Amino acid sequence: MGDALAFNDFLVTRTPKHVVIVGGGYIGLEMAEALRHRGIEVTIIEMAPSVMTTIDTDLGHKVGHELERNGVHLVMGQAVSSISEFDGKLRIDGANDFTCIADMILVAAGARPETALALGAGATLGFKGAIAVNRRMETNVPDVFAAGDCVETWHRISQSNSYVPLGTTSHKQGRIAGENAVGGNRQFEGSLGTQSVRLFNYVVGRTGFHDCDAKNAGFVPLSVDSTVWDHKVYYPGAKEMVIRVTGDRASGRLLGAQIIGHAGTEVSKRIDIFAAAIHHGMSVEEVSDLDLSYTPPLSSPWDPVQMAAQAWSRVRSK
Amino acid sequence: MGDALAFNDFLVTRTPKHVVIVGGGYIGLEMAEALRHRGIEVTIIEMAPSVMTTIDTDLGHKVGHELERNGVHLVMGQAVSSISEFDGKLRIDGANDFTCIADMILVAAGARPETALALGAGATLGFKGAIAVNRRMETNVPDVFAAGDCVETWHRISQSNSYVPLGTTSHKQGRIAGENAVGGNRQFEGSLGTQSVRLFNYVVGRTGFHDCDAKNAGFVPLSVDSTVWDHKVYYPGAKEMVIRVTGDRASGRLLGAQIIGHAGTEVSKRIDIFAAAIHHGMSVEEVSDLDLSYTPPLSSPWDPVQMAAQAWSRVRSK
Numbered sequence: 001m002g003d004a005l006a007f008n009d010f011l012v013t014r015t016p017k018h019v020v021i022v023g024g025g026y027i028g029l030e031m032a033e034a035l036r037h038r039g040i041e042v043t044i045i046e047m048a049p050s051v052m053t054t055i056d057t058d059l060g061h062k063v064g065h066e067l068e069r070n071g072v073h074l075v076m077g078q079a080v081s082s083i084s085e086f087d088g089k090l091r092i093d094g095a096n097d098f099t100c101i102a103d104m105i106l107v108a109a110g111a112r113p114e115t116a117l118a119l120g121a122g123a124t125l126g127f128k129g130a131i132a133v134n135r136r137m138e139t140n141v142p143d144v145f146a147a148g149d150c151v152e153t154w155h156r157i158s159q160s161n162s163y164v165p166l167g168t169t170s171h172k173q174g175r176i177a178g179e180n181a182v183g184g185n186r187q188f189e190g191s192l193g194t195q196s197v198r199l200f201n202y203v204v205g206r207t208g209f210h211d212c213d214a215k216n217a218g219f220v221p222l223s224v225d226s227t228v229w230d231h232k233v234y235y236p237g238a239k240e241m242v243i244r245v246t247g248d249r250a251s252g253r254l255l256g257a258q259i260i261g262h263a264g265t266e267v268s269k270r271i272d273i274f275a276a277a278i279h280h281g282m283s284v285e286e287v288s289d290l291d292l293s294y295t296p297p298l299s300s301p302w303d304p305v306q307m308a309a310q311a312w313s314r315v316r317s318k
Numbered sequence: 319m320g321d322a323l324a325f326n327d328f329l330v331t332r333t334p335k336h337v338v339i340v341g342g343g344y345i346g347l348e349m350a351e352a353l354r355h356r357g358i359e360v361t362i363i364e365m366a367p368s369v370m371t372t373i374d375t376d377l378g379h380k381v382g383h384e385l386e387r388n389g390v391h392l393v394m395g396q397a398v399s400s401i402s403e404f405d406g407k408l409r410i411d412g413a414n415d416f417t418c419i420a421d422m423i424l425v426a427a428g429a430r431p432e433t434a435l436a437l438g439a440g441a442t443l444g445f446k447g448a449i450a451v452n453r454r455m456e457t458n459v460p461d462v463f464a465a466g467d468c469v470e471t472w473h474r475i476s477q478s479n480s481y482v483p484l485g486t487t488s489h490k491q492g493r494i495a496g497e498n499a500v501g502g503n504r505q506f507e508g509s510l511g512t513q514s515v516r517l518f519n520y521v522v523g524r525t526g527f528h529d530c531d532a533k534n535a536g537f538v539p540l541s542v543d544s545t546v547w548d549h550k551v552y553y554p555g556a557k558e559m560v561i562r563v564t565g566d567r568a569s570g571r572l573l574g575a576q577i578i579g580h581a582g583t584e585v586s587k588r589i590d591i592f593a594a595a596i597h598h599g600m601s602v603e604e605v606s607d608l609d610l611s612y613t614p615p616l617s618s619p620w621d622p623v624q625m626a627a628q629a630w631s632r633v634r635s636k
Contacts, residue, residue, distance in 0.1 A: 268613065302489055
């Protein structure tokens with residue numbers, strides 16, 4: 001919060017004309033949008049080939065195009081090596097003789113667990129150096145619980161620990177740690193890495209595994225894209241969204257979904273329908289069994305998530 | 319479809335100034351909105367004490383107020399006994415000397431199963447005179463399948479037949495009947511009566527049981543209302559929605575939910591998160607375990623559906 005207020009003060013008092021954001025994750029993207037709304041020139045520098053690495057690269061490119069349509073400059077596949085003062089401004093240097101001048105730089109290049117306090121208390125670290133906890137959010141130190149961005153996160157699909165520093169996860173873990181600390185017995189039911197972000201006129205949502213995660217976890221992933229209307233096209237205002245469904249070709253199990261759609265078309269809660277389905281280990285086929293709501297201005301008798309699931313099944317059965 | 323086109327022709331060629339709609343269900347309400355958009359005076363006459371009897375009466379009153387704010391006249395608790403021609407117009411008479419004059423009348427007072435063809439083929443009728451079918455959508459006549467508004471509907475919570483003529487249900491049943499008719503073996507996983515409707519600036523969603531249904535099915539229902547912001551209030555544009563969660567006080571099982579919120583706040587897909595949870599027999603408490611998406615313009619770290627579920631648990635534990 002302190003960082004955000006200081007950031008805002010700098011914008012107001014120093015009126016930078018060009019801000020460079022190092023990191024194209026959702027924090028960097030949200031900040032890019034906020035700065036563009038203030039009319040400030042923005043460049044995002046990202047090491048990966050596309051923004052938002054929590055979605056597939058080609059979908060990341062679609063998000064990138066929306067950013068560019070809104071005047072954000074993108075420099076992809078570029079590692080930053082140094083930042084220095086230069087003629088009253090800031091100079092960024094990177095691999096392959098890359099250089100760039102900015103009035104202000106925001107580094108939003110990922111999160112690392114803050115573990116000093118826990119280490120001092122004798123806690124063991126686990127996945128990616130985060131504090132090791134069991135599903136009751138207990139550390140190895142008796143009566144010491146931990147939760148949030150500092151701990152490893154049990155993943156519901158892989159049934160193993162991961163590192164997913166998200167506010168939603170922190171809230172769940174904190175509630176469980178608190179309940180258990182006062183004598184309760186509740187366990188963390190796991191993360192699916194569900195996430196959404198609104199960028200200009202689009203919303204992007206994702207949950208569960210994509211192909212790469214799925215392969216790493218021993219599945220035989222199949223991903224199928226569908227372009228579907230958010231609601232009945234005869235009713236004014238229908239807009240297309242792209243839904244990518246990932247399932248296990250062998251078992252038919254639903255593993256993940258990614259959606260890019262227009263703001264105002266319930267993309268974020270549609271990704272949550274997939275999240276609820278994955279939570280319960282549903283097959284892709286079974287998504288069509290869900291009794292989802294329909295009214296012409298908001299959906300179709302088969303909701304877009306169900307049309308996308310059915311498209312997956314058709315490809316699988318070929 | 320033919321009715322809709324004839325209705326539109328009448329509006330265009332005869333330019334009625336006042337249309338009376340008999341029936342305050344979602345068809346009547348959607349037509350009222352469409353007519354108001356054309357600047358036509360509209361009166362809804364409904365036998366029940368409030369519109370939209372698929373939600374609780376007090377929530378129906380809230381919907382009624384939104385209709386009235388948009389110029390729809392409501393006559394509630396009024397049974398219609400006759401319609402007659404009167405001085406070149408139409409006259410509606412009802413109980414307690416009620417009378418009303420209209421240029422056009424739309425009767426949208428519920429659906430009844432059309433069973434003549436099936437009866438002729440020897441099919442047995444079941445719940446509310448709808449064609450009796452098993453969960454494979456088979457009638458009692460060998461090799462004859464039936465689906466849609468003409469058949470009884472297996473309800474997932476009561477595990478018994480009901481009559482829920484909705485497009486979503488018809489599509490599911492039709493797909494199952496078709497698959498089984500060509501040698502498949504799939505069964506209908508049941509309806510929860512999930513439904514949504516957009517009326518002017520509001521969206522109403524409902525799924526599962528309210529108190530009355532729950533009592534009839536042998537549960538000990540507890541319903542708790544929450545008024546929650548659709549997204550983080552520090553982010554511009556946050557709007558309040560009312561969520562009523564119904565659960566079984568004895569077992570903690572989630573039985574139903576009703577939401578009234580502003581258009582554009584993902585009400586319809588939020589009701590679907592409840593629908594997915596009920597589909598899987600989740601407890602109200604377990605709704606907080608779902609890994610739902612969060613971004614400040616669209617939700618909170620605990621989604622409104624989870625805040626409403628937590629409010630229910632607090633009241634239950636008192």
